[in-house]
Amino acid sequence: MRIVVPAGGIGGARFLRGLRAALGTGAPETEGRTTDSSITVIGNTGDDITLFGLRICPDLDTVMYTLGEGIDEERGWGRADESFTVKEELAAYGMKPTWFGLGDRDTATHIVRSQMLAAGFPLSAVTEALCDRWRPGVRLLPMTDDQVETHVVVNEDGRRRAIHFQEWWIRYRAALPAEQIVGVGADTAKPAPGVLEAIAEADLVLLPPSNPVVSVGSILNIPGIRDAMAAKTVVGVSPIIGGAPVRGMADACLSAIGVETDAGAVAAHLGADLLDGWLVDEADAGTEVEGIEVRSRPLYMSDPAATEAIARAALDLAVELAGREGDGA
Ligand code: GDP
Ligand code: CA
Secondary structure (H helix, E strand, O other): EEEEEEEOOHHHHHHHHHHHHHHHOHHHHHHHOOOOEEEEEEEEEOEEEEOOEEEEOOOHHHHHHOOOHHHHHOOOOEEEEOHHHHHHHHOOOOOOOOOOOOOHHHHHHHHHHHHHHHHOOOOOHHHHHHHHHHHOEHHHHHHEOOOOOEEEEEEOOOOOEEEEEHHHHEEEEOOOEEEEEEEEEEHOEEEOOOOOHHHHOOOOEEEEEOOOOOOOOHHHOOOHHHHHHHOEEEEEOOOEOEEEEEOOHHHHHHHOOOOOOHHHHHHHHHHOOOOEEEEEEEHHHOOOOOOEEEEOOOOOOOOOOHHHHHHHHHHHHHHHHHHHOOOOO
């Protein structure tokens, strides 16, 4: 079975670990065993930023480190056993910004990436090279090789300005009122090589509980990707439980685009043309969305077993709905 997953950072990466377990495919401990399932991840690059001359791709790295067992499990991002000496030394020089969590180990990844990009390799080739070390057990593709960056138009007491998503998210903890979220460069970007092919060849598309605006939304905004996915059986897992994001500040992103922080509202926003099925938490049982098959079950990715069960439920629903389409129903 071929599965495509458009993913952001923490929510996407954790779900992917569960999906890999549910399929028994590609985990480092199963390497070498043959399996007839494969997972292609289309990673969000809208969070990417250049700092101190380094190109940083937070969501690609979170997926790569999480699946490659290099992630800091507590924080959910960055490397395990990380130190922040380079960050402190840069601050001592008065270098700005100081709000970005640049770890020492992580910096090596950014140096490799920046050097390869400067040598002319596209981001997709760079990501493949980085994955040679981490062996994530999935094929990880950036959504695009073109530079697309999410910017946020904020309004501070009547003063409007656009800042990079990372500055809004990390420095201001998404607390500055946002009027608009813009994927700068998205409208002219092309899907990275392999992205449309992977979707076309996929049996199923699963949307992990990633941020629906700045992760999944950014990916769907790359021309061609949404249409290609809409032609497939698509099942999503709600990142909103009981009217709140489970972790992070996705509610601030939803408010900025005028969507209620509610599992059903997010499904309706993603659209019945795209989504065939939607898993909501038991707390949201009874949610109905026109044109979408909604099922409820526990959706907290609290440990590996719970996360695997969520992935299995998404798979089962997708297989069921794909079968119905196959029946001509
Ligand atoms: P980011 O790029 O690191 O912000 O990560 P993602 O975009 O992949 O995922 C962020 C989303 O994951 C947030 O909106 C959270 O609500 C959601 N999330 C995190 N943990 C859980 C969980 O245990 N269950 C569910 N259903 N959603 C979760
Ligand atoms: Ca992200």
